[in-house]
Amino acid sequence: MAESTTQRTAGSAPKVQLSCEMCRQRKVKCDKLSPCTNCQRLGAVCIPVERARLPRGRFRKSKAAHRVPESDSADATDELKGRMERLEGLICTLMQDNGAAANTIVPAMADAGILPSPCNTESRSDLPWPVGNDVRDGGGLVAQKPSAYLGNSFWEGLMHVQNRPLRNLTDQRHDGATFAPYDILVHGLTGRALLSPLCSTTEPWATPQLQQHLCHVFLSQVDPVFKILHQPSLRAFLIEGKPYLHYDAHRPAPEALRCAVYYTAACSITEDQWPPAIGASRASIIARYQRETEAALVRAEFVTSDDLTVLQAFVLSLIGARSQDRSRRAWTMLSMAVRVAQALSLHVPDPPFLITAFEQEMRRRLWGAIGLLDVQASLDRASEPMILRSWLELHAPLNVSDDDIPFGHEIVPAESDSFTDSTFTLMISKAQCAVRSLTEPGSQYMHIRQACVADFQQTASQLLRNCQPDAVPFHWYTLQVADYIAASMQLIALRPLQRTPDFTPPHVSGSNLLRLSVDILQKTETLHSDPRGHPWRWFEGIFVPWHALAVAIAELCGCEDAALIERYWDTVEGAFERFGGLVADEKEGMLWKPMERLMGRARAKRDTLRVVFTPESASAQSQSPFLPVMTPDQNQHQRGMGLAITPCSSTSGSIGVEPWANVPTVWDEVDFGDVGIDQLSWTNYQDFMEDMQR
Known part of the structure; x- marks a missing residue:
């Protein structure tokens, strides 16, 4: 009798009903029905869990000696x-x-x-x-x-x-969630495994000569346009070999910053600028330093660190990654930088702890840089920014140079009236606040949108009143960027970046909106091709003016003047070909597919009108194909209607009180009391925005 009982198989043993899989995952009590009450209420599939009844009495020891649970065996094997x-x-x-x-x-x-x-x-x-x-x-x-x-x-x-x-x-299932290590987190966010520390300084990427070169590149090409560091302290650390700020040698925070500086500097160098004496390709050096930076951030525990230097390194790695990667990876990782910054109270004008004037300025610069990446990501993907405008306006950086605020300085320096190390940053900070105002839900009234543009121009005029574009190339670049931003804001005010059902734009007479959008595309080409702007061309490539291109194509779709289409066609088509590889997710993303369909309609429109287009009609407007046609009534507006800035043009040594001589304006051609007359071009643009958001 006992022997026969011992030989019973597990399949013939009575079953014990356990909690179902759904209740076990949700950690709620299961009534063990089939299906259980919780799964019925949720409409989920109830997966019952059963096991053989455990042996009792005198058979328990013999069963336990021979029984090996299948789950334990599988776990041990794995x-x-x-x-x-x-x-x-x-x-x-x-x-x-x-x-x-x-x-x-x-x-x-x-x-x-x-x-x-x-x-x-x-x-x-x-x-x-x-x-x-x-x-x-x-x-x-x-x-x-x-x-x-x-x-x-x-x-x-x-x-x-x-x-x-x-x-x-x-036990792991019931003990709660476990936290992934930082190396797994970075691997999931970047798509790359962390690299081996087993390397040598004889490799091309680790030579002191290359690192010194990358440091100088960072100070001349990255730091002026993306100002988050203190240049004298960084120079002493990377060039003179001194400790960085108050850190001891080989601490994780300065090492992460060192790698991020080298990585961002390598990303800012174009193929034409890449020195052949390095002995390795630009792509291989960038890939290596990217993985070095990721590994250094892991060692510094960048997700939970309260160190401002670690966050600076992380933000630098984001802008470097965005310049090389058009996917949404950098866009997703930016949210981590925002949350870490909030944990450090960067969004608070007066944090709840004591800081020096030097620390306050570094915090303001870093918060403004995160805001810039935030607005760039929103422009890049036509999405809403994460950071509120009020968080940025309350504590903007000071208009001071790095030499005015040495490390450890406890007295707030007085702001300068001249062009300082922070002038470009302040102008960009004001621009991103204006863009946020234009994208807010309550800014559907045109007088509010026009006031945002005028406020930016007034602030930029004060910042650039001592600019010397003929003497200093970076001053010239700053002036061109200011012109480009002012023109782009006018276009955003009349053609929102996102679909706004409650907004109907006023009528813009003639082809002025087309001229304005084409002028923006021309200014982008000038920034890209002029030798004076080559050191910062990488930064211009991050902000792709797809909005101006979309407006220009939509206006071409509604244009009935064949000669006007031919005049601007080369500029629009050239921008279309160049921007395809620069926008978010490149040509496979949600932005470019609608752009291609809109461009197809414009090409069909052009082919239709070319049947009646003759060379005589083109010669009647024999100006440069990049300049608008001016009628006698428009001569009074000639200063602002789309004059392109060419590389050979020059500006006076000091721009004085009128910095917008080359900025187009459409306000004189806007009829604020007449809404909805030019429905065709507006409808084309609305169709594009709806197609992009599907």
Whole structure:
């Protein structure tokens, strides 16, 4: 009798009803019906869970001695496989780095099939790299001198892996959520695994000569247009080898900043500027420093760190990533920078702790830079900004140079009337606040939108009153950017960036809206091609004027003048071809597909009108194809109606009180009392916006 009972199989044993899968995941009490009441109420599929009744009495010990739960067996097998894979990765790395030394130590293991042979190590390139004892040099991680023996770092890494106990999946399920390590988080956000610290300063990317060159590039090409650091302190740290601010040597925060500076500087160099003496391609150097920066941010724990320098490094890595990657990865990671900044109270004018004047200025600069990336992301993807306008207007940076506020300075310096290191940043800060005002839901009234543009022009006029564009190339670049922003804001005021059902634009007479949008495209080409703006051309490439291109194409679709279409066609088509690879998600994204369909309608319109277009009608308007036609009644407006800025044009040494001589204006041609007359072009633009948001 006892023997027959012992031989009963688990399948014939009575079943015990457990909580269903849904109730177990939601951690609620299950009534164990089939289906349970909770799943019925939620409309979910109830998956019952059963197990064999546990043995009792005298059969318990004999059953327990022979029974091996299937789940425990599977868990142990999976854990064992994972350990073996990590062990293989550790020794494969050793075999790759130490060559013959490793082959003399572990040949028997490879022959026995425990480890993969050297010829198969390439197939294991996806395994995680081990982190051993490393020495930092020049911002990179450098391994200690290779040895012919398996050193302490190998065995420490191996024991760290093997000493972890087997995980019980049942306990893990009920113990709550676990937090992913930072390396897994960065791998998920960037799509790249963290690199190995086993490198050498003899590699091209780690040479002191390249790092010195990248530091100078950052100070001349990145720092002027993206001002978040203190240049004298950075120069002392990277060029003179002094400690950065108050940090000790080899701290994670300054090391992360060092890598981010090198990475952003490499991203700002074009192929034409890349020095051939480096010995490596631009793409390989950028990829290497990107992974170096990601690894340094992981070591600095950038997600939970309260260090302002770590956040500065993270923001620098974001702008570098955006200049190279058109996907939404940088857009998604920007939200992390916003939340970390809020955790540091950067959005509060007076934080609830004591800070020096130097720290206050660095905080303001960093918060303004995050706001700039935020508005760039919203423009790039036609989405709403995350940061409120009031958070930026309350504490803008001061118009001071870096020399006016040394490290540790506790007295707030007086603002300067001249062109300082922060003038460009202040102008951009005012511009992004104006753009936020134009995109707010309550700004559907034209007088409010016009006031936003006028407010920006007034502020920029005060900042640029001592600008010397003929003497200083960066002053010339700043003036061109101010002109471009002022023209773009007028266009945004008349053609919103997002679909607004309650907004109906006023009538703009003639082809002035077309001329305004084409003028913006011409200014973009000037910034891109003029040699005076080459050092900062990378920054201009981040802000793609797709909005001006869309308005220009929509206006062409509604234009009945064949000669006018031919005059502006080359400019519009050239911008269309160039912007396709620069917009968000490139030509496969949600922005460019509607643009292609709108361009197809414009081409069809042009082909239709070309049937009646003759060379005589074109010669009647024999001006330059980049300049608008001026009738006698429009001569009084000739100053503002679309005069293009060419590379050979020049401005006086000081722009005086009238900085907008080359800025187009349409306000004189707007009939604010007549709404909805030019319905065709407005309808074309509305169709484009609706198509983009589908």
